[in-house]
Amino acid sequence: MTAKIIDGKAIAAEMREDVAKGVKELIAAGGTQPGLATVLVGGNPASHTYVRMKRKACAKAGIESFHHELPDDASQEEVEKLIQTLNADSKVHGILVQLPLPAGLDEEQILRSISIEKDVDGFHPVNIGRLAQKGREPLFVPCTPAGCMILLEKAGAQIEGANAVVVGRSNIVGMPAALLLVKANATTTICHSRTKDLPAVCREADILIAAIGRAEMIRGDWIKPGAYVIDVGMNRVDDPSRERGYRLTGDVAYDEAMEVAAAITPVPGGVGPMTIAGLLANTLRSAQRTLP
Secondary structure (H helix, E strand, C coil): CCCEECCHHHHHHHHHHHHHHHHHHHHHCCCCCCEEEEEEECCCHHHHHHHHHHHHHHHHHCCEEEEEEECCCCCHHHHHHHHHHHHCCCCCCEEEECCCCCCCCCHHHHHHHCCHHHCCCCCCHHHHHHHHCCCCCCCCCCHHHHHHHHHHHHHCCCCCCCEEEEECCCCCCHHHHHHHHHHCCCEEEEECCCCCCHHHHHCCCCEEEECCCCCCCECHHHCCCCCEEEECCCEEEECCCCCCCEEEECCECHHHHHCCCCEECCCCCCCHHHHHHHHHHHHHHHHHCCCC
16 A cells, blocks of 8 residues: 555645635725734744744735744733734734743743734634533634644545544644544544553554654554554754755654555645645634624
8 A cells, every 4th residue: 555645735725825815805895904913032943934934925825914023031021012912903813923932931821812813823722722612613723733634634534433643732733633633523542652552552543643743753553554644743854865964754754654554744745834824714714704
């Protein structure tokens, strides 16, 4: 068996085209141009790169972007004051605080200070709480886990009734991904560093989402034949044969998994593009809610 490659780039490109079309339709209907505010605290190079990518994607989709940078030593009060200003700005339909935040800042309190109507990252405690409750719907769902679900659906996975395993329990990916799988009627297991016999648990998975942050940790013989594998990992591995001295790899041993799985996401080009596409879609949805 050779697995089908789930092309996140192509699926995300379709989503971005739909967003650009939706923006034009919104403006034609008398609505305002969607606006996304990004808040970057500190000088984390990866965070700066991510924010640049998001702003570039906004421009292509017709979404206005408002960028705000604060220094590493910004106080809790300064960050929350900026967010309150953005909450009150009618041109801003979405607020994204780039994580991680510098040490000393209360991340939960900062996320809580974002208006739930502008929480396009889906991390507000109320949105996460609604996601965790049966019969409740969040205004927004975290973009990366939502992208995982779209990739599964596009690949033809039967989610309802499936045994699903999520490796990793972060607030950003693992936990919300597990909640989305439960909401889609999968029987879901969350694994972590204390899980007993992790390979055996993974072998029971019809759907496996890897979000542990360890390069190629999940081997091919951990994967059930015919499983759908979503690899959220993005790890740098030293590789002297490459001009830049490293290569990017996921949390799954890709070549091994290709021989076993029914379908798998590549790294890069799988989950990554879906995150920004989801952010654009959430920002458009927020702006659409302001139509009279």
